[in-house]
Amino acid sequence: MILEIQNVSRRFGGLLALDKVSFTVKENEILGLIGPNGAGKTTLFNAVNGVFPPTEGRVIFRGADMTGKPPFALAQMGMSRTHQIVRPLNELTVRENVTVGACFGREKHGLDAASKIADEVLEFVGLKDRAEMLAAKLNVAQKKRLELARALAQKPILILLDEVLAGLNEQEVAGMVAVIRKVRGQGVTIMMIEHLMHAVMNLSDRVVVLDYGAKIAEGTPAEVSANERVIEAYLGDPKVAQRFLEGG
Amino acid sequence: MNFEVLIASSIDGLTLGFVFGLMAMGLTLIFGVMKVINLGHGPFIVMGMFAVLVLSQNLGINPYVALPIVIVLGLVTGIVTYFVAVHRVINAPELTTLLATFSVNMMLIGALTILFTTSPRGLSLELPSFRAGTITVLGTRVVAVLIASLVTGALYAFLYRTHTGKSIRAVANNRAAAELMGINSSWILALSFGIGTVLAMVAGSLLATLFGFTVLSGGGLETKSFVIVVLGGLGNPTGALLGGIIIGLLESITTIFMPVSYVPVFEFVVFILILLFRPNGILGAR
Amino acid sequence: MKVLTSPSLWIVLLVVLAVALIPMIANLPALREELFVLLMLIILASSVNIIMGYTGYVSFGHIVFFGIGGYTGFFLVQTLQMHVALAALIGGGVASLIAFLMGMPVLRLRGAYFALATIGINEAFRTLVTNIDQLGGAVGMLLQFSVYDAYGGAKEASQLAYYGIILVALLTITASFMIKKSKFGLALMAIREDQDTAMVLGIDPARAKVMTYAISAFFPALAGALFFFKNGNIEPGPAFELHRSIEALVMVMLGGFGTVTGPIIGAFVYERLRGFLITDPTFSNAHLVISGALLLIIVLFVTAGVIGWLRQQSPVLRRYLE
Ligand SMILES: Nc1ncnc2c1ncn2[C@@H]1O[C@H](COP(=O)(O)OP(=O)(O)OP(=O)(O)O)[C@@H](O)[C@H]1O
Numbered sequence: 001m002i003l004e005i006q007n008v009s010r011r012f013g014g015l016l017a018l019d020k021v022s023f024t025v026k027e028n029e030i031l032g033l034i035g036p037n038g039a040g041k042t043t044l045f046n047a048v049n050g051v052f053p054p055t056e057g058r059v060i061f062r063g064a065d066m067t068g069k070p071p072f073a074l075a076q077m078g079m080s081r082t083h084q085i086v087r088p089l090n091e092l093t094v095r096e097n098v099t100v101g102a103c104f105g106r107e108k109h110g111l112d113a114a115s116k117i118a119d120e121v122l123e124f125v126g127l128k129d130r131a132e133m134l135a136a137k138l139n140v141a142q143k144k145r146l147e148l149a150r151a152l153a154q155k156p157i158l159i160l161l162d163e164v165l166a167g168l169n170e171q172e173v174a175g176m177v178a179v180i181r182k183v184r185g186q187g188v189t190i191m192m193i194e195h196l197m198h199a200v201m202n203l204s205d206r207v208v209v210l211d212y213g214a215k216i217a218e219g220t221p222a223e224v225s226a227n228e229r230v231i232e233a234y235l236g237d238p239k240v241a242q243r244f245l246e247g248g
Numbered sequence: 249m250n251f252e253v254l255i256a257s258s259i260d261g262l263t264l265g266f267v268f269g270l271m272a273m274g275l276t277l278i279f280g281v282m283k284v285i286n287l288g289h290g291p292f293i294v295m296g297m298f299a300v301l302v303l304s305q306n307l308g309i310n311p312y313v314a315l316p317i318v319i320v321l322g323l324v325t326g327i328v329t330y331f332v333a334v335h336r337v338i339n340a341p342e343l344t345t346l347l348a349t350f351s352v353n354m355m356l357i358g359a360l361t362i363l364f365t366t367s368p369r370g371l372s373l374e375l376p377s378f379r380a381g382t383i384t385v386l387g388t389r390v391v392a393v394l395i396a397s398l399v400t401g402a403l404y405a406f407l408y409r410t411h412t413g414k415s416i417r418a419v420a421n422n423r424a425a426a427e428l429m430g431i432n433s434s435w436i437l438a439l440s441f442g443i444g445t446v447l448a449m450v451a452g453s454l455l456a457t458l459f460g461f462t463v464l465s466g467g468g469l470e471t472k473s474f475v476i477v478v479l480g481g482l483g484n485p486t487g488a489l490l491g492g493i494i495i496g497l498l499e500s501i502t503t504i505f506m507p508v509s510y511v512p513v514f515e516f517v518v519f520i521l522i523l524l525f526r527p528n529g530i531l532g533a534r
Numbered sequence: 535m536k537v538l539t540s541p542s543l544w545i546v547l548l549v550v551l552a553v554a555l556i557p558m559i560a561n562l563p564a565l566r567e568e569l570f571v572l573l574m575l576i577i578l579a580s581s582v583n584i585i586m587g588y589t590g591y592v593s594f595g596h597i598v599f600f601g602i603g604g605y606t607g608f609f610l611v612q613t614l615q616m617h618v619a620l621a622a623l624i625g626g627g628v629a630s631l632i633a634f635l636m637g638m639p640v641l642r643l644r645g646a647y648f649a650l651a652t653i654g655i656n657e658a659f660r661t662l663v664t665n666i667d668q669l670g671g672a673v674g675m676l677l678q679f680s681v682y683d684a685y686g687g688a689k690e691a692s693q694l695a696y697y698g699i700i701l702v703a704l705l706t707i708t709a710s711f712m713i714k715k716s717k718f719g720l721a722l723m724a725i726r727e728d729q730d731t732a733m734v735l736g737i738d739p740a741r742a743k744v745m746t747y748a749i750s751a752f753f754p755a756l757a758g759a760l761f762f763f764k765n766g767n768i769e770p771g772p773a774f775e776l777h778r779s780i781e782a783l784v785m786v787m788l789g790g791f792g793t794v795t796g797p798i799i800g801a802f803v804y805e806r807l808r809g810f811l812i813t814d815p816t817f818s819n820a821h822l823v824i825s826g827a828l829l830l831i832i833v834l835f836v837t838a839g840v841i842g843w844l845r846q847q848s849p850v851l852r853r854y855l856e
């Protein structure tokens with residue numbers, strides 16, 4: 001068991017964004033996390049990696065209780081993540097952005113080794129020719145790849161991907177899906193939030209569904225797409241339901 | 249300890265505190281609306297002092313009658329300053345606006361020094377004093393409090409009762425949303441900068457009726473404004489007024505208990521502690 | 535260390551050293567006085583740049599460390615007849631320690647709140663020193679002339695101080711370069727760009743910031759100790775002069791925020807310009823107005839500063855100009 005999420009709740013003032021969520025992530029699996037907009041998926045990532053500590057419940061990562069530990073502690077233990085809304089370090093070059101990940105992530109490399117890793121990772125995600133550019137100058141699709149590259153350079157055990165496919169065209173989605181498969185091939189465990197149903201259903205070994213902050217279903221993609229509560233949750237949002245039915 | 253001394257000091261502090269509050273409101277209003285710490289605040293205060301000086305000594309206008317002219321002058325100065333020095337960098341990191349307003353500070357102090365040199369000045373103003381027993385309150389102080397209250401009242405009426413005032417508050421609250429509602433934020437920001445300048449200049453004029461001054465008096469008053477503004481919560485005009493009164497009282501009353509020279513140490517330590525532990529000021533929530 | 539052999543560093547060090555030695559070789563005492571101030575400003579601006587340019591924390595009242603170093607050094611030299619070099623080092627240590635202790639709470643503040651807090655710290659120290667009789671209170675202290683005898687006389691003492699300030703300037707530049715080129719510096723720049731993201735990437739910002747603050751307090755304190763030793767007197771006003779602090783920020787902006795050479799060029803240009811404006815009969819009255827206008831133009835239109843602008847012009851410059 002890489003990650004155990006036990007009864008995690010998170011409150012923002014009067015809003016209960018996460019409501020006693022529990023599940024586990026197993027070694028080297030791809031776990032899909034889905035749910036309608038505002039369901040609390042990103043908040044769960046934030047609670048897990050320490051950005052907004054849970055108001056209740058525990059987060060056990062690699063056997064250690066990491067509840068409420070700061071994000072850098074989790075990063076150093078091998079949990080990395082991407083952001084749904086990209087957060088490049090604007091005035092640093094693309095290579096420097098990725099080097100930061102390699103320097104301060106799990107393996108804590110020195111500067112030279114780290115920038116070598118950065119080059120490898122940039123090649124892997126297809127940003128090699130942008131290495132010298134300022135991160136601010138990338139377009140959105142490239143910034144998404146930069147997020148992934150930075151997270152990979154941390155040499156994570158578990159990587160949390162928050163909608164890395166959103167906003168990409170069909171060809172770019174295919175490319176990214178291939179990249180995610182390769183990452184898993186390298187032995188990394190993946191938990192991914194995704195709205196793009198056909199992709200997430202194809203990639204995931206298991207899927208967890210959140211709605212209004214609570215877990216409403218968990219199982220294989222086939223089980224989940226047949227689950228009535230899941231369909232109902234998505235029917236509240238017709239557009240997504242449409243996509244869901246088409247894709248699933 | 250002498251009770252009457254305490255009363256007299258309190259009255260002194262209270263009256264001065266009102267003027268300090270008015271002065272700090274200028275700074276806090278600008279910060280509240282556009283998140284700019286105006287380092288030109290000190291020279292604006294000094295401009296108010298010299299404006300009444302020139303109007304009363306050279307043109308023979310009574311200092312209090314001159315105030316409306318000071319107000320107009322302040323509004324124009326502030327709006328021009330905004331468009332020249334601040335508008336272009338309004339969304340830049342704070343260092344940029346700090347330096348932009350500091351450049352205004354340099355230019356104004358430079359210009360004022362050329363015009364007036366740095367020698368000490370004062371207004372000669374004769375007003376009857378008020379007496380009760382051994383306690384005397386100077387007439388100039390009473391008038392200063394009245395005018396400070398009047399200006400404060402007018403500011404609140406403007407901010408809460410008029411359409412433009414409401415727009416200012418909307419921009420302060422959320423500029424992007426205000427723009428979506430059709431508010432021309434550039435104009436509102438410029439106007440707010442103008443009003444902040446007016447407050448600084450009127451406070452300067454009132455201070456000139458109370459004390460002697462020089463072109464360089466602004467520096468100390470500017471740091472005092474920082475302390476007051478932080479005490480009341482950055483961006484909170486009511487807090488600034490309260491902060492001004494607290495500082496005014498503090499400066500007059502603590503001198504009974506501790507040497508005058510320790511008062512500023514005390515003030516700045518409190519200032520740092522408030523920033524650390526109550527960054528929204530004594531009124532604000534944590 | 536590989537960074538220490540970088541030509542980008544050596545060229546800068548050699549140029550500064552060569553210029554600094556001119557008055558000693560050509561025996562020009564007046565020029566030496568001017569260069570003393572210039573080197574001091576280079577130290578101050580470079581130090582401010584470490585915390586502000588690399589880390590993104592606008593330390594407005596950074597001059598406080600100059601004052602702390604100045605007073606500590608002066609006190610030790612005066613009362614314990616300590617050698618000025620040792621006294622300066624202790625002054626640096628005291629300043630770093632104070633920065634470390636105050637930095638822990640103060641560096642949690644962001645943006646304008648941090649800037650204001652540093653102003654408060656400087657004013658608190660200034661007004662506090664004014665009240666301490668052992669440090670001469672408001673009038674300050676005057677060095678007994680006999681103190682200089684230990685150095686072979688006043689002239690020799692002031693020469694020694696000059697060599698000292700050259701050394702400190704070279705050290706500051708080297709430290710600035712090494713930090714910029716190190717893993718530690720990368721962490722600082724990540725914090726500057728986005729502290730929350732830096733944390734997600736594994737950086738502990740609180741530790742990095744407080745260390746940086748302590749480092750950036752060290753060099754101005756050494757400069758302060760040497761400056762007031764050379765002057766033979768110290769007063770609260772000049773030691774904790776907020777205006778000087780702001781000028782240091784201006785120099786950093788002028789030369790180029792976050793670059794190594796920027797603060798050096800900035801200090802040089804600013805000081806030369808001011809010297810020119812003050813001495814030139816047509817401008818001397820208006821020197822503040824003109825400097826202010828120039829500053830405004832730079833802030834509004836050349837936000838990257840001289841070095842930043844040059845670096846934007848070509849990849850070659852970007853590579854060798856730090
Ligand atoms: N920092 C915060 N402060 C207050 N409320 C927040 C905060 N972060 C999230 N929320 C609220 O928590 C709820 C869940 O948000 P979250 O971003 O986790 O949803 P999501 O499932 O990721 O949605 P989406 O698919 O749109 O990304 C929302 O109602 C959101 O407004």
Ligand SMILES: [Mg+2]
Pocket residue numbers: 041042043084
């Ligand atoms: Mg989300």
